[in-house]
Amino acid sequence: MNSAIRIHQYGGPEVLSLDSVSVGEPSEGQVRLRHSAIGLNFIDVYQRTGLYPVGSFPQTLGMEGAGVIEALGPGVEGFRVGDRVGYAMALGSYCHDRLIEADKLVKLPDGIEDQTAAAMLLQGMTARYLLKNSYPVQAGDTILVMAAAGGVGTLLTQWANHLGVTVIGCVGSPEKARLAQEQGCHHTILYTQEDVATRVRDITGGEGVAAVYDSVGQATLHASLDSLRPTGTLVSFGNASGPINDFNVGLLAQKGSLYLQRPTLATYVRNRELLDGCANDLFQVVQSGAVKVKIGQAYPLAKVAQAHRELEARKTIGATVLLP
Known part of the structure; x- marks a missing residue:
């Protein structure tokens, strides 16, 4: 038998249940994977609450993990038993063992430890598509990163720096401002004390930024739009403060012929070549040292409810891993 964290209904952290489940043998195209580390992400909260429906109950949560392949199903090519692998955007990681489609997996290089992989794959690949696809940054650009001290924010900041971009980081506390600066933010804004758009205009000589990467959602929508230069791009990739509803697209014209994207990582890793x-x-x-993965906290898998509470309260810093 295998332990898994499942939900039997949508709700708060209290609906996360430690259950015994049977794993079975992999079928066509699948492998059986023994987890060594599991990533915690805000999408897990969205799925627990029902903002992002997860289908029928009971359902094992979690979208990211790393571990070792223990068995191969028929038709699996390119992997062997004993391979160290990781994955993101595959529901069901909150468990010790699982079955998973091989086409979701990537082999881990020798220089990437399992906990690092579990902490970085979803957030790191998100940072990658944000910077290279959603709005492809150019050296000399100035960007604004909301929640700059969070898991995606710290990776995005470092990577943008590596690409020659000036980063303004928006954070909620002096402690998080210090962390954002350590990760390479050239300027930080305390959204709890300062008017974000006014500070952005001051920093950029009145021009505004080329792009805003915003995982906060409703609470920061207007500050993000007002921080952009004409024809700038708002990439809204999360809803930490709640979803954006009833958006008036005419605002994009009024505020400078702006662009708006609401992306998801799944689109950018939808086939083997893209993944x-x-x-x-x-x-x-990461192996070059230009981007360092900071694991701010680790929890036993059985204490995932506590991890969810602290993530929602914005008490976590950097990436979080769960240990089975």
Whole structure:
């Protein structure tokens, strides 16, 4: 038998239940994977609450993990028993063992430890598509990163720096401002004390930024739009403060012919070629030392409810891993 954290209904952290489940043998195209580390991400909260529906109950949560392949199903090519692998955007990681489609997996390089992989794949590949696809940054650009001290924010900041970009980081506390600066933010803004758009205009000589990467959602929408230069791009990739509803697209015209994208990582890793390209780009930049993965906290898998509470309260710093 295998332990898994499942939900039997949508709700708060209290609905996370430690259950015994049977794993079974892998079928066509699948492998059986023994987890060594599991990533915690805000998408897990969205799925627990029902903002992002997860289908029928009971359902094992979690979208990211790393471990070792223990068995191969028929038709699996390119992997062997004993391979160290990782994955992101595959529901069901909150468990010790699982079955998973092989086409979701990437092999881990020798220089990337399992906990690092579990902490970085979803957030790191998100940072990669944000910077290279959603709005492809150019050296000399200035960007604004909301929640700059969070898991995606710290990786995005370092990577943008590596690409020659000036980064303004928006954070909620002096402690997080210090962390954002350590990760390479050239300027930080305390959104709890300062008017974000006014400070951005001051920093940029009145011009505004080329792009805003915003994972906060409703609470920061107008500050993000007002921080952009004419024809700038708002990439809204999360809803930490709640979803954006009833958006008036006419605002994009009024505020300077702006662009708006609401992306998801799944689109950018939707086939083997895209997944390998995205993951390998991330592995290379981490192995080069240009981007360092900070694991701010680790919890036993059985204490995942506590991890969810602290993530929602914005008490976590950097990436978080769960240990089975």
